Amino acid sequence: MAAKGTKLRKTAKAAPNKKKAASRAPKKSHLLLVATRKGAWLFHGDAARKTWRADGPHFLGHVIHHLMLDPRDGRTLLAAASTGHLGPTIFRSTDMGKSWKEASRPPAFKKVPEGQKARSVHHTFWLTPAHKNEPGVWYAGTSPQGLFRSEDGGVTWSEFSGLNDDAKYRAWMGGEQEGTPDGPNMHSIIVDPRDPAHLYFGMSSGGVHETRDGGAHWAPLVDGMEVVEGFDARNLTFHDPHCVRMCPSNPDRLYQQNHCGIYRLDRPGTMWKRIGKAMPKKIGDVGFGIVVHPRDDTRAWVLPMDGQTVWPRTSVEGKPAVYGTRDGGKSWTRLDKGLPRDQAWWTVKRQAFTGDSATPVGLYFGTTSGELWSSASEGRSWSLVARHLPEIYAVESAQIG
Amino acid sequence: MLIASPLRPYTGADEVMLRGATLDELLDDLEARCPGIRFRIVDEQERIRKHMRFFVNGEPVFDLAQSVRPTDEVCMVQALSGG
Numbered sequence: 001m002a003a004k005g006t007k008l009r010k011t012a013k014a015a016p017n018k019k020k021a022a023s024r025a026p027k028k029s030h031l032l033l034v035a036t037r038k039g040a041w042l043f044h045g046d047a048a049r050k051t052w053r054a055d056g057p058h059f060l061g062h063v064i065h066h067l068m069l070d071p072r073d074g075r076t077l078l079a080a081a082s083t084g085h086l087g088p089t090i091f092r093s094t095d096m097g098k099s100w101k102e103a104s105r106p107p108a109f110k111k112v113p114e115g116q117k118a119r120s121v122h123h124t125f126w127l128t129p130a131h132k133n134e135p136g137v138w139y140a141g142t143s144p145q146g147l148f149r150s151e152d153g154g155v156t157w158s159e160f161s162g163l164n165d166d167a168k169y170r171a172w173m174g175g176e177q178e179g180t181p182d183g184p185n186m187h188s189i190i191v192d193p194r195d196p197a198h199l200y201f202g203m204s205s206g207g208v209h210e211t212r213d214g215g216a217h218w219a220p221l222v223d224g225m226e227v228v229e230g231f232d233a234r235n236l237t238f239h240d241p242h243c244v245r246m247c248p249s250n251p252d253r254l255y256q257q258n259h260c261g262i263y264r265l266d267r268p269g270t271m272w273k274r275i276g277k278a279m280p281k282k283i284g285d286v287g288f289g290i291v292v293h294p295r296d297d298t299r300a301w302v303l304p305m306d307g308q309t310v311w312p313r314t315s316v317e318g319k320p321a322v323y324g325t326r327d328g329g330k331s332w333t334r335l336d337k338g339l340p341r342d343q344a345w346w347t348v349k350r351q352a353f354t355g356d357s358a359t360p361v362g363l364y365f366g367t368t369s370g371e372l373w374s375s376a377s378e379g380r381s382w383s384l385v386a387r388h389l390p391e392i393y394a395v396e397s398a399q400i401g
Numbered sequence: 402m403l404i405a406s407p408l409r410p411y412t413g414a415d416e417v418m419l420r421g422a423t424l425d426e427l428l429d430d431l432e433a434r435c436p437g438i439r440f441r442i443v444d445e446q447e448r449i450r451k452h453m454r455f456f457v458n459g460e461p462v463f464d465l466a467q468s469v470r471p472t473d474e475v476c477m478v479q480a481l482s483g484g
Contacts, residue, residue, distance in 0.1 A: 061407075085452035085479040086407055086441040102437045108445035120444035 028399040030356060032364055033077070034372060035064035038390035040079055042097055049362050049376040052385045058097050066351060068127045069398040070153075072135050078154045080124035080140070088123045090140070092154045096400075105156040107140050107148040109164060119144050126351070128189040131196030141186030145173035145203055147215075161215025169218070172206040172236045187350065188244035192251050200244060200254070207239035208256065224272035226260040242288045243350040248357075250297035255329075257290035257350070262302055264329050275329025279304065283316050283323070289353030293361060298328045301335070301355070301363060301379055303348050314345040322363065322379045335379035346371075351394035358399070366392030402427060403476040405453070408442070411435040419475075424455060425465040427475060442477070452480045 030045035032052065041056030058064075062081045070076035075094050082088040090103040109119045121142045130137035136153040139160065149160035163169050174184045185204045192198035197214035200221070207222040220236055227238040240259035247253040252267040262276030262285045276285025286307025293299035301324045305313040315321070321336035346367040356362040363375045370389035375382045402419050404412050412435050421427040425447075432439035442453050447465060449455070455462045456476040457469060469475060 083407060084483060085450075085481065087444060087450050089437065089441065104436060106440060108440065111445055111447065118446040118448075120446050120448065 029401045031398045033067040033396040035067040035394040036390040040064040066127045066394045070129045082123040107157040125185040126187040139189045143183040143185045145184050145186040190246045202241040202244045205240040207236040245292045247292045247297035249295045253297045255300045257287050261285045288350035291355040294357040318345050338382035356397040366395045405477045405479045411438040424467045
């Protein structure tokens with residue numbers, strides 16, 4: 001199905017410091033890719049990342065789980081879509097969303113003989129462009145959990161490696177009726193920039209896993225990760241990594257926001273260290289997303305959610321704040337200037353917190369209540385980009401031009 | 402076949418004349434005319450998706466193997482739920 005792009009809609013006035021921005025060369029423009037429960041939006045930012053122009057909605061009424069721009073060509077957009085009522089698909093655009101074309105073979109499990117336990121993809125949850133030397137190759141993680149790969153820029157998708165049918169992994173992946181209330185999700189598919197055959201992914205639930213041979217063999221990487229009290233950490237089913245990020249400046253360092261804390265792993269080590277223990281006690285270290293600095297592996301940011309008693313998973317005490325570390329997680333600093341002081345009971349999902357690669361680093365997050373926030377100062381101060389959007393599922397940033 | 406409204410961007414029409422002796426064959430014919438549409442109605446295990454409903458001459462049908470005659474009227478609708 002081809003879908004037309006939507007008219008541009010302005011939400012902010014022109015940048016007041018246009019002269020400054022124009023003098024910089026080469027001029028890159030900033031893009032935020034916002035996926036929501038009712039459609040997608042592109043927000044085009046000026047060079048200073050102070051004002052943003054909204055382009056959307058695209059796919060109004062469709063659930064857009066993730067929207068990604070291919071950094072290798074700077075033009076291919078993939079949108080993981082479903083509706084509440086139709087099956088899942090992937091849409092593809094090469095003209096910044098002016099037109100979209102549907103994948104001719106979206107991710108789907110193989111058909112099994114009658115009587116066997118059958119799976120069908122409910123939605124594609126996560127999209128990752130592959131290695132820079134593999135143009136057109138993408139990975140997708142689905143719910144129920146499955147790993148898929150496209151080698152033609154997202155037009156056709158196939159199950160990747162034997163993972164989806166591996167008996168051990170199938171047990172850890174859980175089925176459609178198991179896992180988290182919104183369904184079990186495969187996420188955080190990470191490609192080592194030094195080696196296209198070295199991949200990681202996370203399963204909520206099911207742990208963190210790694211291959212060093214392009215998917216021929218996979219191994220769990222969960223040592224040191226805690227599970228909910230009363231459960232056995234040796235059983236991978238109980239491990240719930242929410243988001244794993246690799247430091248671009250040091251691919252041997254991973255950070256993880258887990259259902260049970262914030263962690264760091266330095267390879268070739270295999271033991272995660274719970275760096276969230278250094279967070280203030282009353283804030284805790286529960287959350288969904290984590291962002292790493294593009295050039296400094298000692299720096300990362302989290303957005304804590306209330307994980308007490310019945311796990312409200314909202315801003316702690318209704319006072320949203322980002323916490324940043326500058327020493328690999330030994331200490332954390334509260335960063336909340338510009339954010340509401342109270343009565344803001346936000347939830348920010350794992351894909352809805354991201355950063356850019358500019359200097360200083362821009363941070364962005366979207367709430368389930370439809371607010372999009374940005375900081376062009378590495379979290380030191382925050383400003384509202386948009387509100388009244390539908391429930392935000394994912395926010396990604398890109399630089400174009 | 403009357404086409405459910407969310408799928409009309411595929412067909413460009415409210416109704417499509419289709420060939421086939423079963424509901425399954427009608428959907429195959431629909432797929433041949435409108436690539437991609439079948440997967441949004443039927444999953445990879447050949448199960449009609451949860452929110453899709455078929456009626457043949459006004460009677461609900463849940464089985465893709467249901468036979469149809471040339472004069473039958475087939476309606477496909479979506480069962481909306483939630484907000």
